[in-house]
Amino acid sequence: MTDTTPTGTTPDPNRRAPHFVSQEPWDPYVADKLTAEQERYYMAGQWKLMWWRFRRHKPAVVSMAFLLLMYFSTLISEFIAPYDLHTRHSRYIFAAPQSVHLFHEGSFLGPFVYGLKMERDPATLQRIYSPDKTKPQPLRFFCLGESYEFWGLIEGSFHFVCPPKDGTFFLLGTDRLGRDMFSRIVYAARISLTIGIIGIALSFVLALVLGGLAGYYGGWIDSVVQRLTEIIKSFPHLPLWLALSAALPVTWSPLLVYFGITIILALLDWPGLGRAVRSKLLSLREEDYAAAAQMMGAKPARIIGRHLLPGFMSHLIASATLSIPSMILAETALSFLGLGLRPPITSWGVLLNEATDINVVAVNWWLMLPVVPVILVILAYQFMGDGMRDAADPYA
Template identity: 85%
Template sequence: MTDQITPSPPSGAPRPRSDHFVNKEPWDPYVSERLTAEQEKYYMAGQWKLMWWRFRRHRPAVVSAVFLALMYFSTVISEFIAPYDLHTRHSAYIFAPPQRVHFIHEGQFLGPFVYAVKTTRDMETLQRVYTADTARPQQLRFFCLGDSYEFWGLIEGSFHFVCPPEGGHFFWLGTDRLGRDMFSRIVYAARISLTIGIIGIALSFALALILGGLAGYYGGWVDNVVQRITEIIKSFPHLPLWLALSAALPVTWSPLLVYFGITLILALLDWPGLGRAVRSKLLSLREEDYAAAAQMMGAKPGRIIGRHLLPGFMSHLIASATLSIPSMILAETALSFLGLGLRPPITSWGVLLNEATDINVVAVNWWLMLPVIPVILVILAYQFMGDGMRDAADPYG
């Protein structure tokens, strides 16, 4: 048996051409071999698999996707990662500066440790002055018992990844005006800031598919009504509209209702962009032969849109939705920073930054601005990942 196939064409017949054979000998055009397993795997791959292969070649997008996956995983175990509870106060360490983590003390390796903190009072400014006592190294504890908490408000526990030293404190990113650990609060705030973008884009995505799908498939007066609504929404400046709607939320609402109210506001103002993309695609695809055949066979409009039209460009919509998540995170951060978004006891990155609105406080206690770092990193990661997904979904890329 051999993989070679030698046909016997009639005299004067043109050279056969086939996409499934490749010339092996340049002097004999009829000696050929079949596609290799790798070639066949590539040519027979589906749309989603081709997208995954193209996405893997985009290094910044892959690194960003891994970073975002770790960030979202941290929101699941925030209580375990944070060394202190969200509301634990240390009244003796108000506005304490960040503590450096050391490994070597006087030439001896001790592992991760911090120096004890000495507190004095500046009699001229009456401010507390914190200095490190380099003669008292205190080793950090890992996988230990510390502050008690309720895991997701359901299960009581006290197991932490890192705990302060015995008889000491560990303020990696300093403390705020009430003596609360900034690192623990940033970890807890990530759960709110990251999930509000996901939930908001899910609602916005659903509205865009429904309204944009109806406008693109039916056209006529339905299309006119939907387009006028989108034009009205997009004609307003987003920030003043966010402020107006957020200020309209009743002050008597519970923090949970405020959270869902802000999410709904962001979703209602973000769907027009995705809705127009859905409409433009459906206007072109509804005239295709397979859509007309499905309609002639008695398929209902909902089935034609959901089973035949939307899957053809769903990859592009997912890429567009990914690029819209950062805008929602920034919107929530901006509203909470201005005091019109989420309010304590709910803690988000914007709520933390709200405490840094006084320039005098920031000039002295610069670590209050540290919550802006995860905001910047997450936004950049979403941008890089969205660019990679958009390039992977482009069939002409």
């Protein structure tokens, strides 16, 4: 900027520096305008903000995709499994897993397996299976195989993969009755995964109702609910599970036993979630909006359901997600000990029950393979639950 003070004169300290005036019309809201990205962020709802934060947790996203794939597989178990749940192969008892190959003697044949040769150990009379590498047996995909009833309603025979014609395909070996372990693990996932979802749904409802009543009303209702939760929490879980499971009548059908185990798990799991609901309602019921709704004549059920619970529902869902693995482990433990689900219902715990003999496991190690999906599902739920808990944190 050029100084316009005449030469030889003293500058006036009170004189204002010249300024440039914008030729554009002045907009008083220019400083308050937001970019499109900022507006998208500030206008987003609670669930959208949670989803954006959840997507930044990569292990949680991968775990969620894995769990969705597992639950989708339970819808089409009959299509995925190459054999029926109860199909027996008496010639292949305790057969070892068959490896899938692509090349035979340097030539590409596509996915195939070698046939099995069975010999007897002259000393122990144990069956010994070895691959017959002179007979490659190509696998068939999207083919017609063993017939089944889809969800017990619709007859079908279409499979994703079928064993070779006049051959076998035991990807994970067979059990003591010659049943394909891979097919049984696929079918068992339907029971083991759904029992956790149904159990946590019942536990969630109990926690919302009892915890909501205790937190909103307080007084003697709160005292009764608190004493009930303390009594349930004071018992060791495993002995209590065993006692209640043993009390189920042996004459019950497998379906009734399934629902009985689910109800037992739900009744023993709700106290932790119920306490979280109670503590939140104790603090929120004194807020101005809750008092305003009460003065306007809203009933307690509406105040709790429409004004109080939605404020921390995201935290409850995250907590419930972390509770599902404990239910899956509880069912697996009960069935493994022989006090949970019983055949013909098949779960991962029922399959592991057949591996209780250490001598059998030492020789036929593939009987322990049902523990692999249990570990993977538990880890996936833990990672996803951690991601949901972090996403639901308003101070994140």
